[in-house]
Amino acid sequence: xxxxxxxxxxxxxxxxxxxxxxxxxxxxxxxxxxxxxxxxxxxxxxxxxxxxxxxxxxxxxxxxxxxxxxxxxxxxxxxxxxxxxxxxxxxxxxxxxxxxxxxxxxxxxxxxxxxxxxxxxxxxxxxxxxxxxxxxxxxxxxxxxxxxxxxxxxxxxxxxxxxxxxxxxxxxxxxxxxxxxxxxxxxxxxxxxxxxxxxxxxxxxxxxxxxxxxxxxxxxxxxxxxxxxxxxxxxxxxxxxxxxxxxxxxxxxxxxxxxxxxxxxxxxxxxxxxxxxxxxxxxxx
Numbered sequence: 001x002x003x004x005x006x007x008x009x010x011x012x013x014x015x016x017x018x019x020x021x022x023x024x025x026x027x028x029x030x031x032x033x034x035x036x037x038x039x040x041x042x043x044x045x046x047x048x049x050x051x052x053x054x055x056x057x058x059x060x061x062x063x064x065x066x067x068x069x070x071x072x073x074x075x076x077x078x079x080x081x082x083x084x085x086x087x088x089x090x091x092x093x094x095x096x097x098x099x100x101x102x103x104x105x106x107x108x109x110x111x112x113x114x115x116x117x118x119x120x121x122x123x124x125x126x127x128x129x130x131x132x133x134x135x136x137x138x139x140x141x142x143x144x145x146x147x148x149x150x151x152x153x154x155x156x157x158x159x160x161x162x163x164x165x166x167x168x169x170x171x172x173x174x175x176x177x178x179x180x181x182x183x184x185x186x187x188x189x190x191x192x193x194x195x196x197x198x199x200x201x202x203x204x205x206x207x208x209x210x211x212x213x214x215x216x217x218x219x220x221x222x223x224x225x226x227x228x229x230x231x232x233x234x235x236x237x238x239x240x241x242x243x244x245x246x247x248x249x250x251x252x253x254x255x256x257x258x259x260x261x262x263x264x265x266x267x268x269x270x271x272x273x274x275x276x277x278x279x280x281x282x283x284x285x
Contacts, residue, residue, distance in 0.1 A: 062100045063093040069106045079106060135171020135183045136283040140164075141275050142193070144268055145177065155268045163275055172282060178216070178262050179282055181255045186285040189213065189228070189261055190250030194272040208234045210266040211247045213280075218258035225262065228253050232266075252285055 061084070069080060069092055083092035083103065094100040141160035146153055158177035160166070168174055171183035181187065193211050210232040214225035229251040255261065261282050265271055272278065 061093040061095055062103065063091045064103060064107055066090060066092045069103070069110055133169050134284040135169055135181070135185070135187075136281075137168040137172035137174065137179045138166055138279060138281040139174065139179060140166045140279045141273075142263075142271060142278045143177075143273060144271070157263050157265060157268055157271070159263070159280055165276070165279075171284065175260070178260045179280065180258070180260045181282070182257055183284070184255065184257045186252055187255045187261075187282050188250070188252050188285045189280070189282040190248070191263055191280040192246055192248045192278055193263070193265065194246045194274070194277040195265075195267075195270045196245075196272060208232055208266070209247070209270070211249060212264050213249055213251070214262050214264060215253060215255060216260040216262050218256070225264075228261075255282075 063086065066080060066083075066085070066089065080092055083094060083099065085091065086093055092103065094103045139159040139161050140163040143158045143160055144155045145158040147156050159174075159179070160177075161168075161174045168179070171181070173180045173182055191211075191213060195209060210230060212230040213228045215228050216225050217223050229249045231247045231249045233245065233247060261280065263280055
């Protein structure tokens with residue numbers, strides 16, 4: 001009796017273990033099938049997205065009229081050469097995010113320059129109640145004068161005060177081709193100079209042109225001029241012949257009474273002497 005009971009108990013245990021094993025194997029197989037199915041679905045979806053993206057990349061372009069991007073004909077080759085041209089080269093197109101950013105920046109730069117070029121010259125005047133504007137001055141046009149430096153005769157810039165748009169208000173005076181400050185304070189100053197870039201004037205391929213604004217102290221020449229701001233440019237080897245180029249500088253500095261704002265150029269002989277080609281302006285900040 002006891003032997004039969006023990007045999008039945010062992011048989012029941014083996015059957016349960018066998019059932020659990022079948023259940024485990026079945027669950028494992030089902031899980032494996034689901035994982036494989038999901039992997040196939042994900043792979044197919046990625047392939048479809050990739051194919052869709054590749055098919056649409058050719059059609060996703062951001063284009064602007066090349067004319068609306070042109071800053072100067074001499075600079076178009078360098079600035080626009082990386083863009084795809086369509087519609088008989090009248091449109092410049094960008095095909096990726098980096099090119100779109102550059103395209104938009106070029107468009108904004110051109111419009112900024114156009115806006116600045118159209119701005120009217122600011123000529124301060126006294127108001128009706130005889131209250132003068134802030135100290136300010138502007139000289140337009142430049143000439144070359146000869147001076148002796150270190151026993152050598154050199155050419156220096158000499159500003160003109162005869163062109164239309166030149167002015168000085170109380171606090172700034174025009175003395176010997178320079179702007180002299182008669183009221184101490186922080187002054188905003190800016191200047192543009194135009195020069196002739198040519199591949200034949202100078203034989204040195206490493207030629208560079210520098211334009212600098214200085215603060216001349218009241219006790220000059222006992223103390224040297226103090227440099228305020230400087231800009232320079234090298235020759236563009238892609239260009240040939242003659243072309244006008246410009247440099248623009250500006251900053252804010254504290255100028256004392258009796259000091260002057262002067263400009264110097266590394267090669268004054270190539271500066272354009274055309275009327276309104278260059279200017280120097282100061283204004284109390």
